[in-house]
Amino acid sequence: MFGKDNMQALVADIGSYSTKIGYAGDDHPTAVLSSTTAVERRSCWSSSSSSNFVNGPKRDFVAHCINYKADNDGNYTLVNPVDPVTGWIFSPPSRSISGRNSSSSSGSRADNTIAAAAGSSLSSNENSSSSSSNNNVDKLGDEWESHELVSRYLQHAFQHSLGLGRGNNNNNNSNGSSILNNSSYDIVSHHPLLLLDKPHTPPALRQRLLEILFESHNLPAAFFLRDAVASCYAVGRTTATVVDVGHSSTMVSPVYEGYVENRGVLRNNACGAKYVDERILNMMDDIVKKQGGRRRKDRMRRMNQRKLEQRNATTASANSNNNNASGGGGGGENTANSYDVNNSSPSKQQQQQQQQQQQSASTTLKRDAAGHFIKDSSTSTNSSSQAAQHLAPIPDYLMPYYQVRRMPTYTPRTDPFHNWARITLAREIKEMGLGVAVGPMGYVSSTLGGGAGTATTASAGGAGAGGGGTATEGGATTAEGGNNAIPSSIINPASLLSNNSNVFLTSSKLAYTLPDGTPVEVSTSSRCDVAELYFGNNDEYNNNFRDGIFDETVMRMEEYEKEMEEFIVAGGVDGGGGGEGEIMSSRMPSSSSASGGGDAGDAYSNTSYRGEKSNRHGTFGSGGSGRRTRMYYPPSTISKKLYAACLPYIRTTPPNIHNSEIMDGSGGGGGATDGSSGGMASGILGSVNENYFHYLTSASPAQMVCDAAFRCDRDQQASLLGNVVVCGGGACITGVAGVGAVGAAGVVGGGPLGVVGGPVLNAGGGAGGGVVGGGGGAVGVMAASLLGDEHAFPDRLREEIEAIVHRHTPGWRVKVTSPNVSERAICSWLGGSILGSLSTFQDMWISRKDYEEYGAAIVNRKCP
Numbered sequence: 001m002f003g004k005d006n007m008q009a010l011v012a013d014i015g016s017y018s019t020k021i022g023y024a025g026d027d028h029p030t031a032v033l034s035s036t037t038a039v040e041r042r043s044c045w046s047s048s049s050s051s052n053f054v055n056g057p058k059r060d061f062v063a064h065c066i067n068y069k070a071d072n073d074g075n076y077t078l079v080n081p082v083d084p085v086t087g088w089i090f091s092p093p094s095r096s097i098s099g100r101n102s103s104s105s106s107g108s109r110a111d112n113t114i115a116a117a118a119g120s121s122l123s124s125n126e127n128s129s130s131s132s133s134n135n136n137v138d139k140l141g142d143e144w145e146s147h148e149l150v151s152r153y154l155q156h157a158f159q160h161s162l163g164l165g166r167g168n169n170n171n172n173n174s175n176g177s178s179i180l181n182n183s184s185y186d187i188v189s190h191h192p193l194l195l196l197d198k199p200h201t202p203p204a205l206r207q208r209l210l211e212i213l214f215e216s217h218n219l220p221a222a223f224f225l226r227d228a229v230a231s232c233y234a235v236g237r238t239t240a241t242v243v244d245v246g247h248s249s250t251m252v253s254p255v256y257e258g259y260v261e262n263r264g265v266l267r268n269n270a271c272g273a274k275y276v277d278e279r280i281l282n283m284m285d286d287i288v289k290k291q292g293g294r295r296r297k298d299r300m301r302r303m304n305q306r307k308l309e310q311r312n313a314t315t316a317s318a319n320s321n322n323n324n325a326s327g328g329g330g331g332g333e334n335t336a337n338s339y340d341v342n343n344s345s346p347s348k349q350q351q352q353q354q355q356q357q358q359q360s361a362s363t364t365l366k367r368d369a370a371g372h373f374i375k376d377s378s379t380s381t382n383s384s385s386q387a388a389q390h391l392a393p394i395p396d397y398l399m400p401y402y403q404v405r406r407m408p409t410y411t412p413r414t415d416p417f418h419n420w421a422r423i424t425l426a427r428e429i430k431e432m433g434l435g436v437a438v439g440p441m442g443y444v445s446s447t448l449g450g451g452a453g454t455a456t457t458a459s460a461g462g463a464g465a466g467g468g469g470t471a472t473e474g475g476a477t478t479a480e481g482g483n484n485a486i487p488s489s490i491i492n493p494a495s496l497l498s499n500n501s502n503v504f505l506t507s508s509k510l511a512y513t514l515p516d517g518t519p520v521e522v523s524t525s526s527r528c529d530v531a532e533l534y535f536g537n538n539d540e541y542n543n544n545f546r547d548g549i550f551d552e553t554v555m556r557m558e559e560y561e562k563e564m565e566e567f568i569v570a571g572g573v574d575g576g577g578g579g580e581g582e583i584m585s586s587r588m589p590s591s592s593s594a595s596g597g598g599d600a601g602d603a604y605s606n607t608s609y610r611g612e613k614s615n616r617h618g619t620f621g622s623g624g625s626g627r628r629t630r631m632y633y634p635p636s637t638i639s640k641k642l643y644a645a646c647l648p649y650i651r652t653t654p655p656n657i658h659n660s661e662i663m664d665g666s667g668g669g670g671g672a673t674d675g676s677s678g679g680m681a682s683g684i685l686g687s688v689n690e691n692y693f694h695y696l697t698s699a700s701p702a703q704m705v706c707d708a709a710f711r712c713d714r715d716q717q718a719s720l721l722g723n724v725v726v727c728g729g730g731a732c733i734t735g736v737a738g739v740g741a742v743g744a745a746g747v748v749g750g751g752p753l754g755v756v757g758g759p760v761l762n763a764g765g766g767a768g769g770g771v772v773g774g775g776g777g778a779v780g781v782m783a784a785s786l787l788g789d790e791h792a793f794p795d796r797l798r799e800e801i802e803a804i805v806h807r808h809t810p811g812w813r814v815k816v817t818s819p820n821v822s823e824r825a826i827c828s829w830l831g832g833s834i835l836g837s838l839s840t841f842q843d844m845w846i847s848r849k850d851y852e853e854y855g856a857a858i859v860n861r862k863c864p
């Protein structure tokens with residue numbers, strides 16, 4: 001069943017959110033690790049260092065999740081091996097162009113500060129440097145260059161998650177040496193590795209990754225598989241348009257007969273699940289704010305009340321003892337009599353107070369018309385201990401800010417832990433299935449934006465564009481306002497007519513309780529607003545949001561490019577005609593020679609990073625004019641050169657400008673989608689235009705699918721649109737059954753579960769029938785809200801794609817498939833698992849012998 005010599009392959013999928021790893025042939029990865037982890041900051045490093053880590057990673061995960069604020073926690077910084085802008089397993093160079101100084105400052109760095117920390121429980125073994133040297137001066141920034149991070153993640157997974165190599169590794173790490181270089185680390189010789197990578201990963205980067213696998217992990221064989229192809233395999237196809245809704249982006253890749261069509265690959269950084277997290281947080285914040293939260297003075301009053309309660313209870317028990325004593329052996333009745341007889345006024349008062357306190361303590365909070373919390377004794381509970389718990393003060397140090405800072409201003413707490421707590425809460429809400437909902441085409445924004453008759457189309461079967469939502473800042477902002485919040489200026493009479501019958505606006509609100517006990521009620525429309533990030537084709541808010549993120553992404557790419565320009569200038573001066581200059585010229589401007597068209601069609605097929613790596617710790621350019629003697633080749637410089645080598649792959653020739661105006665004339669036609677035809681030297685200084693980053697887009701996923709298919713050949717388009725595969729964790733959000741379901745429930749009048757359970761979209765009968773259509777309707781609405789419909793996402797996507805495609809070619813068949821929710825997030829891993837378990841896999845992989853014979857460039861030939 002397994003490969004050569006019964007070697008069971010390992011399959012690894014490194015994502016920006018999680019790393020999945022396991023054995024080929026299994027139906028689930030053995031381990032799913034968080035890709036974000038914390039590393040200890042090396043404060044003693046000199047400021048001249050160029051490592052990303054020294055200055056704190058600028059493009060880390062949390063900064064992208066929390067309002068783009070830098071996030072660090074004293075000695076620790078969060079890192080991620082996947083660059084969120086490009087999606088590559090790679091970190092672009094640091095903004096500080098000081099690589100040339102690295103070697104001189106390196107000696108002062110203390111190795112004992114390298115220890116990795118926290119996150120995915122990196123062991124002490126992993127804290128070691130990857131260098132084989134046992135002193136602490138030559139590790140430098142190696143450890144936290146992003147590709148080294150990959151190495152560490154893999155090592156951690158091999159060793160701790162898969163349990164490989166245990167018992168054989170007697171490296172106590174006390175001297176900082178690495179197990180990566182320990183030849184007795186026995187996992188490596190037994191398991192080939194199948195690594196999943198993104199369809200737009202440039203060849204230069206793949207070469208570097210392959211080099212890491214063989215050099216650092218001593219693997220017997222390796223294979224790179226595009227994750228889109230793997231997703232196709234997972235659903236039993238070789239041709240499909242794969243929509244991968246990931247954490248940092250949505251990628252659409254057309255796969256035709258097992259090969260990715262590069263020209264159709266699209267990436268939208270705005271449609272990542274992390275932005276859903278943000279939206280959920282915004283929604284919750286707004287709701288809590290609108291509800292008024294619990295004011296600090298309320299809490300103080302409750303605390304005082306509790307103190308009074310305790311004091312009174314103590315006094316009451318003392319009195320009771322006295323009464324018992326005075327009653328002698330008269331029993332309970334006598335006691336009561338004596339109490340009455342004595343009629344002691346303090347005791348009576350006590351009793352009344354006690355009753356009052358009990359009553360007040362057992363009250364629960366309700367909101368008044370203005371949304372503020374009020375006490376309502378009608379819903380009292382009997383348990384005073386429960387009430388006491390309810391009134392317990394909230395620990396300020398643990399809760400996200402909206403749970404602790406209940407001031408009207410709601411000053412956000414920015415410390416990392418709170419940020420993290422907030423993200424975690426949002427993610428829980430999202431992944432629970434009840435937090436975010438995908439509505440059908442009849443979706444109506446909670447703000448009832450001026451979409452053209454969206455509510456009407458809902459009941460009519462979704463013929464129109466979905467989503468009214470010209471929502472103001474955050475569809476959720478005015479989410480709870482319901483009909484009252486609609487500005488009269490944007491009311492569309494058509495939608496207003498059907499408001500009363502639209503499930504999104506009229507269904508019951510779902511009650512949540514935040515960790516501190518604050519009740520929050522979220523309407524269906526607010527929940528759906530959140531998911532409209534993926535679908536809001538025609539509404540201004542979502543379009544603007546996606547455009548904003550697109551601009552930001554382009555801006556970041558330009559920043560990268562600027563860094564590269566500076567580096568090239570600096571490197572040219574520095575390198576002169578010497579060693580570094582030679583290496584640079586072989587990596588960067590030489591790409592223009594691609595016009596010659598090597599047999600692999602790859603500008604970098606003749607440039608292996610093996611040679612470079614072997615030079616890193618050696619002396620080169622030891623003499624001669626213009627040469628510098630360097631004992632160490634700074635990793636940051638390698639990072640920059642690698643990035644420079646990758647740049648052509650993210651560029652394209654604008655269709656309306658002649659090549660020679662931008663390129664140096666060496667570039668091939670305008671395609672340049674694989675980067676092989678782009679000139680580097682002059683291209684890097686070229687002006688930016690909308691086609692500059694050919695795979696980046698701000699379109700919605702449905703539009704991306706159409707664009708991707710239409711970028712391919714005409715005879716491919718039908719099969720690409722007829723086979724759309726949805727995968728990725730972001731696509732796991734569940735939906736509510738739509739208007740049709742509610743209508744049906746209303747009609748059936750009592751059979752709620754069966755009707756509502758299925759994805760009854762556009763089933764008609766929505767208008768009037770459902771929402772409050774008798775008891776059955778009401779139950780139906782409630783059940784619809786509570787039951788997650790796991791096919792809502794692919795169904796909604798199909799509706800959206802059809803709405804676009806049928807505008808031009810009515811009747812064109814669009815089919816969207818997706819694995820079950822339990823397999824959707826690991827879909828690409830599953831495909832890798834299937835391929836890795838085939839007996840033919842051994843003919844595909846790159847063996848160590850191949851690598852040694854042909855160099856790392858072989859990856860671009862053997863792994864298309």
Ligand SMILES: Nc1ncnc2c1ncn2[C@@H]1O[C@H](COP(=O)(O)OP(=O)(O)OP(=O)(O)O)[C@@H](O)[C@H]1O
Nearest residue numbers: 015016017018246247248273431728729730732733
């Ligand atoms: N059941 C679920 N419901 C909603 N969201 C989910 C669910 N399960 C996972 N997610 C979300 O999916 C995202 C992770 O998806 P996935 O594992 O595909 O990302 P990734 O592959 O690591 O990222 P990328 O593809 O961007 O590199 C996370 O934001 C997670 O919260």
